[in-house]
Structure formats: C-alpha cells, structure tokens
Amino acid sequence: MGTQMKDVVIKPDAPNALILDKHADYIAAYGSKRDDYEYTLSEYLRMSGIYWGLTVMDLMSQLPRMNCEEITEFIKSCQHECGGISASIGHDPHLLYTLSAVQILTLYDNVQAVDVDKVVEYIKALQQEDGSFAGDKWGEIDTRFSFCAVATLALLGKLDAIDVNKAIEFVLSCMNFDGGFGCRPGSESHAGQIYCCTGFLSLTGQLHRVNADLLGWWLCERQLPSGGLNGRPEKLPDVCYSWWVLASLKIIGRIHWIDKAKLRAFILACQDEETGGFADRPGDMVDPFHTLFGVAGLSLLGEEQVKPVNPVLCMPEDVLRRIGLEPDLLN
C-alpha cells in the first residue's frame, strides 16, 4: 500500500538555464498587454504588482526600461488623506500597499514623492494595545501587518515612531512549538508568515529570540524530492514558497541546510522558455509574482547574473546600502 507523494516530477526537457532576457521582456511588456478583464481582476493588488515587476527588473539591472515618472505619479495619487497608500486609484489604503509603494519609491530613491510624515502617522495609528498591527482602519490583525509596519518604517528610517517592544512581544506570542509562526497566536505555522516574522525580528534586532535550529529544521523539511519547497507539510512545491523558506533560512543563518543545487534546478524548471517569466510549478502559467520570487531565489542561491538580493526586504542589496539599511542576519 502506498500513497501518492505530493510533489512534481521535473521532466528531462525542462529549462535548466536562466533566460534573463526573456524575463525582462516579459515584465516590460506585462502592463501593456492585458485586457480589461484581467486588469480589473487584479487591480486590488496593483501596487504590489508594480513592486514585484520593478524589483525583478532592478535585480536584472533593467530598471531603466520601466516608466519611472508615470509610476511615481501613480503612487502619489494613491496616497490618502490619512497618509496610507492604496493598491490603486479609488481603492482604500492598506498597510500592504503602503509598504509596496515605499519599496518602489526606495528603488527610485524618491520617497519624498509622498508625504512621509503622514505615512508614519498612518502606521503609528494602526498599532494596537497588545503591540499588534491592524492592516487598515477596519482592524484585521495579522503578523504580516506587523512586518509591513516595521519594514515600511525601517525603509523610512522611522522605526522609533512605534512601540517596538510591544510589537516584538506580539510577534513572539505567535511562535509555535515547531519553531514557526502563524498569523495570530495559536495559528498554524506557515512559510509566508515565518518569512514575515523572521524578517520582523531581523529589522527589530531580535533574531536571538528565534530557536534557529528548531525553525531551520522545520524549514528544511519543506524541501521535497523534486528540490522545490512547499509552505506547509503535504502541500505542493511552489516557487514563491521556495523564496519565503529560503529567505527565512538565510535570515536565521541556516541556508546551507538545504540542497541548493536541487532547489536551483526546480526554480529553473519553472521558467517558460517561450513567453519568459516563472510559474508556481513547472508547466504552469507564468506571472510577475512568481517571476520576482524565482529570480530572487536564484540570487540567494548565488546566481551571479542577477544582483544580490536582501532576504528581509526582497530588494536589491545595493539599494539598501544606499539608504544605509542593513537588517540583521544570524550566522
């Protein structure tokens, strides 16, 4: 009696070399190609979409191909009276898109394009009594929002605007027995949430409070025989989870615990040689989200054709050097 392993099989003819030119063309053409329907379906996360596209272009040293002026104007018109920034014009402000907007403006070395003081006020007002952060004025609590808050403030050099100690206590209260983190206290460990929480603890200088061996163990167990990583036990491998797990391992100094060559082969197999771009798994449809995390993952694995990426903020290291931000990593 056997069970079907939850994994993919990488075909012998799957791509095994990095086709950077194709990826850059894919991203450069992405905005202009889509139809009305596709555009409206994903407009609720437009700002993050732009961040994914611009960051992967910058990692490939192709940022000048994107329209800086148009994008900056767009971001300016997404800042609301309360200081928060929305995914697109006419949408409501949210921490998720506030972070994406500040990341984009940091890539362009132009955070002053928005009212920075108001952004800081917006974030400050979202901190709750227990140190957690609401994603917007409606009050949903999630460790993802704790990360968004400190990442945005760190990029703006204003981390002292919030009660950092309380924020830390809340994130630590979401730690589980397996060393991982969930969205709220008592919630299941999840690679995406672990990335947010280890990133948060890095930015707040608290990585020593992570049980790095235990967490590293759980993260390494995400690697499947195909080489790809999943986000939780018995889930399929995925390029985006490969990034979140790999980045978390890098942050806690345990990246050498996984089989890097096999992961590299998995990520490369997720490329589409015709259209350019990366998919979640080999043979699936590509998108900018997986394209960023594919390229960023390869960067963390030491790919020399792309710029080194920072595992905490998923931005090029040279950009963070320019603003003097160097998040902690464990050795």
Next chain:
Amino acid sequence: MAEFEKEVAVLVQRVVRDISNAFKKNPNIDEIGIIPCPEPRYNRSPIVLIETKLGLESWCVKFLLPSLHRKLLLYRQRKNYLDREALVDVTVTLLLLNPDFTTAWNIRKELLQCGVLNPEKDLYLGKLALTRFPKSPETWIHRRWVLLQILQQCYAQKGCRKEQGEGYLCHTEATGSSQNLCTHQAKLLHQEMTVCSEAAGRYPSNYNAWSHRIWVLQHIAKDNVEVFLEEFSSMRLWVSMHVSDHSGFHYRQFLLQALLTALCKAPQSTAATTLHQQGITTTSQSDTRAAFGLNESSKEWQPGIVTIPQLFDLEMEFCSELIHSFPGHETLWCHRRQVVFLWYQWRRDHPNVPCNTNEGNVLHLSISKDNGQACSSVEKSINGLPCGGDAMEVDGPPDPRDAKQLKRGLLMSCSMALHAEHSFVSSLLDNCCNLEQRRFALAYKKWLGTINHQ
C-alpha cells in the same frame, strides 16, 4: 463603439437586476458558480437559478466585471453617484465574481454601520462567495469584522437583559471562570463552524478557514471548555478522513492545548468551574467517548471523567492507529510530534503528578437528567476523588513493570515515554517497506533526540 458601450451598459444593468431578483426569489441559495458558455444563447438572461444553485454564464463575466468595477471606483472617487440600493446590488455581484476586492467589502462595512445592511445578510454573502473561492482572504477578513459587530451588539443587549432579570447566566469573566453562551452566540458559533467545515472540505489544508475557526473559538467561545470538548470530539472523525490535512490536525492540536490549559488551571476549590449551558450545543457522553477514542465496552472508561494523562494517552493511541492505517503521511507524524511535545512539556512542569490515569486534574462531563442541561467541570482530584489545595501528594513513580503502564507509554516519566516512542518507531521500521513512511519515521526518530533541548 458608443453603440457597443450602450449595449454593455444595458446588459450589465439587466444582469445585476436578475441576480438581485434571484436572491429575492430564493433566499436559500447555497452555492454559486460560473457555467462554461463562451457565447450567449438566444436572448435570455445569463443567470440560471436551479433550486438553490445560482449560475452565471461565463460569456457575460468579461463585460460585467470591468463595467461594475469601474462604476464602483468612480463612486469611491466621488465622480459618480450611486444610491444605497444600487451600491448593495453592485457590491453583491462584484464580490461574488471577485471576493478579494477589499474596497467593495469596505463599502459594505460602511453600509452596515449606517444600518442599510443587516450583518446576517453579509455573513450569508460571504458564505456564498466562499463556495466559489474557499480561500479568499478578504472574505474571511470581512467575516471577522461583521462577527465583531454582532458580538458587540450581543454584549450590549445582554447587559440590558441581565438588568431586567431575565436570568441570563452569561459573562462571568470578572470571576475568571468560563462564560456561558447565550442562544444567539451559540447559533453564531454553530454557523461559523459549518462555514469553516464547508470551506475546509472544498480546499485541502485551507489556512484561512482553519485560522478563522480558531479565531471564532477565541472570540465567541472564549474559555468555554464545553465547546472545546465538543469540537475536539467532532474533529476526531474529520481528521481521520483527512489524514493529509495539516491545518485540520493543527486545529486539533490547538484544541488539545486549550483543554490542557483548562485542566491545568483547575481551581483550588472543589466547587470548580461549572458551566451551565443553554442553547444548541450539548455534549453527550457517547460523544465524549468517541472524542477520547473509547467505546462503551471499554473497561478503562470511567463515565464522565478524563484526566490529563488519559487525554494524552488516548490521543497517542489515535495517532498510532492512523499512522499504521495510512502510511506515508507527513501530517500524522507532525501531529505525533506536537502531542509528544505537549506531553513532555506538561510532564516536565508537573513532575510529581501521579501517572495513574485516574489521578490528576480531571475533567468531569455529565448530563444532569433533571433539567437536561449539560454540565462540565474541571477539578483537581486524586484517584478520581476531588481534593482541595495546590500541592499534589503522590505515592511515587509508577511501577515500570506494570504491564498496563508499559502499554501506556506516555503515562510514564519523560525518559520512559521517550523510550516508548523510540520503540514505536523501531518496531514500525522493522516491518515497513513504504519509502515515505520510512523517511518520516526516521525524521521523527531524529526529532525525538532533540526534544530535551527545545
């Protein structure tokens, strides 16, 4: 082009109206879906209502969604006026097509705040959206917001009724004991559990559905042991039918931990915490037996009483059965780790608690025949008899030669329990040719070696 746009506008208006009418005609619609149909057929509406199923022909979605989306955003930018009724209809259609459109949910929050919408109706809309998009984060987020509004209302009303002396035994938080659920809360709880179960069934390891379920317990049931026990009981069958569902098993672990906390917090007096229950949730003894893996004929069963060691023991037995019956499931091995870890931690913190299953803190569950109300209580006892005071007098460690104790490996000291776990893995590996099962068993064995350092 202008002609085409006019046609689209007419179509969109018609579809929104038809959807709105479909809900009026059949308020019990329980599922929505898109019917693959690339071209319009005849001149009829693309809305199909068959009994309680609402379908939308796929050809119209590409016109409908962009048009309504633009309309709503123009309204949001105050460039276009929509009256309240139109806002309600437009957001219903939009959210059934694209439930992660946060701003559309926010507009409904505002309508709810000014009394235009009924919170129950919004829970219903979310439930329908989840039939098509069981993961949709924004749908779950909106749901929690609506639930908080209802709970606040409920608390306000409760305070009022209590003053009028209607005998609600609600809200005893001030004394630190569990709270009773009023009928409305019990109904709400039941409804949320159903919505979570449906979404969990539609998408395996549905993180958002299960973390919502935990949130609901934390916010509606608070520290109501009765509810936790009932959940623990009903989850037993569910997890044994979904052995790959890590989220479902995590939920069971969450419940186990909550029960453990409740038992550890047992009050010092024998009066203990008593939960008088009203409403729809009841826990029968047969449920409890099922929850703890025992059938009626089991000699070891003492009706209505469960101790911490028993709780662990039965969970380990359950886990072993599943691992043997369904080899090669990582989820089951993860579950074993968590249960052993909880046991280990508890044993370390309570080294002197006797290992006999009838001793230690007990959870009483009994149904009072007089008034039909379920009662449960948490008490501290030795040999099944209640006792006061914090200190636990014990006769010393169990005799390791006792065959029954040996079988119940976890009831022993930490080191002996670990030894029993190593034996479990070794005997499993001796007769196992399933590669995955071997891989997980070996990883588990390795993990056991680290438990001392955690």
